Each structure stands twice: as C-alpha cells, then as structure tokens.
Amino acid sequence: MASNKILVIDDSRVIRVRVKEMLPPGNFEVLEAKDGLEGLHLIRQERPNLIMLDFLLPKLSGWEVYQQIQNNADLQKIPLVLMSGRKEEVVEKIPEPFEYFEFIPKPFEQKELIGAIRSAMAKARLPRKQAPVNTAVSSPLPIAEAGSSAEIQILKEKITNMQAEIDGLKQQIGQIMLLIKQNAS
Incomplete structure (x- = not known):
C-alpha cells in the first residue's frame, strides 16, 4: 500500500490521467x-499528502474548496x-504572490508539474502569519472585530499598499490608453 497520497481534483478526465502519467x-x-x-x-476522508486543485469545477468551485482548506488549520498544512x-x-x-500554495497554468509539461509540486511542498511548511481569510476581496472588518491595535495597524498598512498599487495601475492604464490613441491616429 502506498504511503503517500496525491489527490487530483479536476473535472477533466484527461487532466487527471495526464497528471497521473507525469508523476x-x-x-x-x-x-x-x-x-x-x-x-x-x-481531502477530509483520505488526508492526502498533496492536493492538485483545478480552480474551475462543478458542484463546488476550486475557489470554494480552497476556502475550506484555508479555514482548517490541519488542511492548510x-x-x-x-x-x-x-x-x-x-x-x-x-492576489499574487501566492504565499502558501503553488499555481500552475494549464496546459503544463512534466518539468513544470514537478517544479510546482516541489514549490508547493516548500510553501506548505512556511509558518502562517495570520488567520485565513474567507474571501480575497472582503469587506473591511469593523474596528470592534479587528482585535488589537497592532492588527488594526497591519490592516491600515495593507490598505495603504493596495492603494499605492491601484494608483500605479491607474497610471499604467493611462499610459496604455495614450499609446493606443497615438497609434490609432
């Protein structure tokens, strides 16, 4: 009996077989x-040693499965x-960078798959900095629920960083639009 279990969750039989053959x-x-x-x-029944999860799935999306994993300290590992x-x-x-899991774009080759698995194993060993988040784009926590002033400061810093990124993206979009207008005329 095999001691290590790899769970491949994908609605495409071709992908499931391909992953199996590439390992x-x-x-x-x-x-x-x-x-x-x-x-x-x-995942809950077998406790696999590695999960390969498609993001677009029927019945329960990969996003929803991801959230369930992140909300369970044992499954996060x-x-x-x-x-x-x-x-x-x-x-x-x-949002990137993906800190606790690895992403691999489809279609992929064996070398990419093996690299992604190695990276995912290394990332899974990293200590978690904060409690899991239910949604990537969540509403701000009310001050009463946010906890300590240190947590509030961390949230404020994240908001400041996100605003700086948004401003940078707006500037880039403006430059792209200007370039498109110049090329169109």
Missing part, C-alpha cells in the same frame, strides 16, 4: 475527484497546487 514512479497513490464536492470529501487555464480568474480572488 515519477514512486511510493504513492493517486486519488481522483471529478468535482469540488467529491474533492473536499476525499497539506501542500496545494492550484491549476487553471485562466490565471486571471485565480488572481481575481487570490
């Missing part, structure tokens, strides 16, 4: 789930590789 032979068992609900059930053919949908909900 180097070894002492592990590959479990498969075709939707988020089945995947979450297998499992190395996680998020997979998607549309990275923009991932970063829309989970």
